[in-house]
Amino acid sequence: RAAEARFVANNPLSQAQHNLAVASLPGGNTRTLLHTAPFPITMQRGEGAHLWDVDGHKYVDLAGDLSAGLLGHSHPTVQRALHAALAETGLSLGATTPHERRHAALLSARFGLARVRFTTSGTEANLHALAAARRFTGKRGGVVFAGGYHGGVLRDGAALGGGAVVDGLPDNTVDKRDFVVVRRYNDLAMARRVIEAVAARGELAAVLVEAMQGAGGVIPGRSEFLLGVRAAARENGALFILDEVMTSRLAPGGLGAALGLSPDLVTLGKYLGGGLPFGAFGGREDVMAVYDPRLAGAMAHSGTFNNNTLAMCAGYAALKEAYTPEVCVSFNERGDRFREKLRDVARGTRLSITGRGSLIGLHFTEDGLEDIECAEDIKGKERPDLRDLFWFEMLEAGFWTTRRGFLALILETENEELDAFVEAVRDFLERHRQLMLV
Ligand code: PLP
Structure with missing residues (x-):
């Protein structure tokens, strides 16, 4: 008081x-x-x-x-990139630009992603990664973890038609196309039980997990747990999606690379836009091909500011010049x-x-x-x-x-x-x- x-x-x-x-x-x-x-x-x-x-x-x-x-407030590297973009390019050109290609190539190289697409937030990056997984697998359900945070509308799987917290077989009240929430992060036996139960219902598209839960309490995932979750996802025909929106800063190739997780898809955000609104998702070439507009039946992915020049330039400069691997x-x-x-x-x-x-x-x-x-x-x-x-x-x-x-x-x-x-x-x-x- x-x-x-x-x-x-x-x-x-x-x-x-x-x-x-x-x-x-x-x-x-x-x-x-x-x-x-x-x-x-x-x-x-x-x-x-x-x-x-x-x-x-x-x-x-x-x-x-x-x-x-x-990088802190108005880091000189970011300031320089933003001033140059304002003076020489313009804000958002309503067209593809070299800035977008350049940042995509840098992110791909740094985080080991075959293909990347941009969004304007980490939330959106996760929503699109899940949409890609659903299209790629032809299934709709999935598994997330209690305490996981994947964006404002994705806490505990809400907005994915889910939210039921389970430690075993989801009961009959849970739609099999929903995302269910494993009660305990870092509990591999429980995660495996739930993943297998959801897969047995024929509806497992993806397992989405953070390598360290951020908003849920800054709780690192044990590597045996994360590797085990990946294996369970793969064995059950689902994509293993690693949310690195917060953890990509923890190691040069992201925490997933440091732990040897090689996820199918990765979601990114935060400082990788140099402090501007930003998100990205990417990974396996065959999965990301669901967005290739040259292919018949490709999925649309839109967003007026997805490739806005300021975030593309600030993010590139931040990663290339300021936040080097060393x-x-x-x-x-x-x-x-x-x-x-x-x-x-x-x-x-x-x-x-x-x-x-x-x-x-x-x-x-x-x-x-x-x-x-x-x-x-x-x-x-x-x-x-x-x-x-x-x-x-x-x-x-x-x-x-x-x-x-x-x-x-x-x-x-x-x-x-x-x-x-x-x-x-x-x-x-x-x-x-x-x-x-x-
Ligand atoms: N995923 C994780 C792990 C996050 O920590 C956050 C934001 O805190 C998000 C996704 C959502 O990102 P954004 O706030 O850019 O939508």
């Missing part, structure tokens, strides 16, 4: 902005997760790895636009070291740390869980009161984190700033010993 009262007192202009925003946006909001009671902080501007809010506070940005802002490796090693420091500080408390490389999850649970394998492990054990207290106090200490505890590092953040955050977390745990010790 006291922390919230200080938050209100410290942020009058954010509160005023919120009061204005509710007149035209439901709840004053257009990205649900950015809503934070009693009102969100309104940001004024960002530069490098820092943000400034309308009340004049400066923050070290540890949220990195939920991972899309990997930078990617050292950046994620830095993330690993940072996460280990946080883990050391948090040991024995109600704060648990998950993640891999430059993506980190902070969890506040009653028992201070040591091993978090899936969203189900955390369910019902969360301490939202501690999570909120942490968020309020980190803001006061000058750190911008997400309320839910998701951190996505920015390339330009200084090591001293990461160390200062570790110290701020240590201070927090010390200050609230009684509350935080398990």
